[in-house]
Amino acid sequence: MILRRTCKEVAALLVAREDAALPAVERLALRLHLAACEACPIFERQLLTMRNALQRWRNYTDE
Amino acid sequence: MSIESQLAEHQGYLLRFARLQLRNDAWAEDAVSETMLAALSKPQSFGNKSQLKTWLVGILKHKVIDILRQRQREVALNDDEGDGSDELDALMFQADGHFAARPSDWGNPEQELNSRQFFAVLETCAERLPAAMGRVFLMREWLELPSEEICKELQLTPTNLYVQLHRARLRLRECLEINWFGNRAAS
Numbered sequence A: 001m002i003l004r005r006t007c008k009e010v011a012a013l014l015v016a017r018e019d020a021a022l023p024a025v026e027r028l029a030l031r032l033h034l035a036a037c038e039a040c041p042i043f044e045r046q047l048l049t050m051r052n053a054l055q056r057w058r059n060y061t062d063e
Numbered sequence B: 001m002s003i004e005s006q007l008a009e010h011q012g013y014l015l016r017f018a019r020l021q022l023r024n025d026a027w028a029e030d031a032v033s034e035t036m037l038a039a040l041s042k043p044q045s046f047g048n049k050s051q052l053k054t055w056l057v058g059i060l061k062h063k064v065i066d067i068l069r070q071r072q073r074e075v076a077l078n079d080d081e082g083d084g085s086d087e088l089d090a091l092m093f094q095a096d097g098h099f100a101a102r103p104s105d106w107g108n109p110e111q112e113l114n115s116r117q118f119f120a121v122l123e124t125c126a127e128r129l130p131a132a133m134g135r136v137f138l139m140r141e142w143l144e145l146p147s148e149e150i151c152k153e154l155q156l157t158p159t160n161l162y163v164q165l166h167r168a169r170l171r172l173r174e175c176l177e178i179n180w181f182g183n184r185a186a187s
Helices: A007-017 A024-036 A039-058 B003-022 B025-041 B049-070 B085-092 B116-127 B131-141 B147-154 B158-186
Strands: none
Touching: A007 A024, A007 A039, A007 B085, A007 B158, A024 A039, A039 B116, A039 B158, B003 B025, B003 B049, B003 B116, B003 B131, B025 B049, B049 B147, B085 B158, B116 B131, B116 B158, B131 B147, B131 B158, B147 B158
């Protein structure tokens, strides 16, 4: 199926999304996979946590 | 307090970031010395310590970018550099594309994100990135340079840049999972 992605592929898309917008078809494939998978949404939240952490780290002045 | 001693208080912090970005102790010391000289040449008064620090970090970033430019040939990325990325993929995933081990729930780490220990682990993990990859990652995440500029400075194609950032993020995630969130879950 054209929209079917493995967890490995989805993880790669999620990481790629941190640095560039994904094509529409990949965004759709991502949503479909995330709705049905248990592991990948956890991976997605980890990346979000990392993004927030890096932002705070960058602005971290209270030493 | 004299401006000299106020500046000296921030030297260690500036040096840490310069090292992390430049991956070369001599260059990092140059960047920090030049930052201090620039600060001394037009001293400004600040209401508090963190304003002074923000100002110094701003100067340091410019000095660091200057050095990256001067050293362009030395920091240019070698494409063939083996960096173990395939090994990381093989560890993370089974042959059929499923996760080998389910990623752990990091919970809601707002609390941790404020702690000094957490940032220390984050910095250690960033330090462990291979030098060239670490530079690219810090140019993005600390210097906050636009992609086109990073490509120009390091003579990278956009595809190469994304590959490097991608690998760096995967490694950082792995490192945090093991060294911060993993330990916490085990304790």
